[in-house]
Amino acid sequence: MSMRYVSTRGGAAPVGLSGAIAAGLAPDGGLYVPETMPRIGLPPLDGYLSGTAQRMLEPFFEGDPLADDLPAICAEAFAFPAPRRELRIEGAHLLELFHGPTAAFKDFGARFLAACLTRLRRDTARPLTILVATSGDTGAAVGAAFHGLPGVRVAILYPDNRVSPRQAHQLGSFGGNVRALRVEGSFDDCQRLVKEALGDTALQADVPMSSANSISLGRLLPQMAYFGHASLHAGERMNTIVPTGNLGNAVACLWAREIGLPIGEVSFACNANETLPEFFAGRPYRARDAIPTIANAMDVGAPSNFERLRHLFGDDAATRLNGHAESVDDAAIRDTIHRHAASDGEVFCPHTATGIRVFERKRLAGDRSGWTIAATAHPAKFDTIVEPLIGRRVEVPAALAAMLARDASAEPMAVDGRVFADWLRGW
C-alpha cells in the first residue's frame, strides 16, 4: 500500500510523496498531509539518529520511487547528532538541534529536502534552480545543504541591511552553485520576487525552478525524527516545549507523537507575536502582521503550518485540547538569558530562551513533571544580542567558525520581477 498525500483544504487530487515534495504547495493553496497517519512500532533504542529517522519515515515513503533511497537520504541528512542533555535547571532537559553547519535546527530539514530534490530531478540536461527567500536562518541552511551538489543551484534572496551581520556573512559565504542576492527591500519583497518567478511559465521553460519553502513536506517530515529519537531515550513520556514561529517544528513533534513515539504534552513557546497564544486561550484564530522581536526567526503573525495543526485534530476545540501556547516578550527573553548565564552558566539563544521561560512558568505554577526544551539555534549565531546580556564572548562552534572565516559577497538586486528574471536567465 503506498502512502498518499492530500491537501489540508481538500480540493486537490491525492499525490504520492515525490509529487508532494516536488510541488511544495498543493494546487488548491493548501498544504500536503498524509491521507492517514501511520502507526509504527517503537524503533530500536540502540541505533543512531539516522536509523531512527529511517524507521519513523518508512511508512511515509512506502510505494514511492524515493523509498529505496530512504536509507541514503537519512544518512546524508542526519550526519550530525541531536543530543538531549540534562540542564543545570532541575527537571529540565535540552534537546540540542544546533550541531549542523549553520547552527540551527533548519539544517536537518534543508539537508533532507536537498537529498530528495537532487534525486527527483527529471531534466538532467539543465540544472534545477532552487529559489529561497529568507529573513536569516532558512537561507543559510538551504545554501549549506545544496552547496556543491551536482545538477542544482540556489539563489538566496534576503532583505539588505535587515539580517544580522553574522547572518549576512553566512548567506554570502557559499559561492559556486549558491549565490546570494541582497534585495533593496523587505522580506515580503523577497518572497514576492520568488513567488512571481516560480509562477512565470515562460521563465520556468527557460530556467527549471523549485522552492525550498518551509511548508515543504521534505523539510517537515525529517523534523519528526529528532523528537522521536530523544523520546526513546527519555525513560518516560517526553513532555516537550517547542519554540515556535511557523509551527514547522511543533507540528513535526506532534506527528511523531501521533505515529506512536512516547511523547507526552507539547507546549509552544512564542515570542511577542500572539496569534497562537490567543488561539489556545480560546479566542478565534486571527492571522496578523508580524512584529519584530529579538527572537527574529519566530517573528510570524500567520503561522503557515497552522492548517496542518488543525487538520491533525479536526477542529478548533480538539486542537486546543492537544496543545498549549504562551507568549514571551523581549524583556522576559533578555532576563532569562542574563539570569541563567549568571546563576548556572547555561547560555541560550533568544529563541531557546522563550522555551526556558515557559518551563519556568510551569514550575512556578506548581508543575513538577519533567520537560524537554528544544534548543533551536546556538547562541553564537545571535552574538550581538546574547553577548551584551551575559557580559562575555560566546564560543563559536567549529562549523560556524569555518563558514564565518570564508570570504563573503552578495549581489544587489532591485525589487523588480523583470530584472530578477533576466538575472536568472543570464546565470
Ligand SMILES: *Cc1c(COP(=O)(O)O)cnc(C)c1O
Ligand atoms: C525557524 C526557527 C524557529 C521557528 O521554527 P518554526 O518551525 O517556524 O516554528 C525557531 N528558532 C530558530 C532559531 C529558527 O531558526
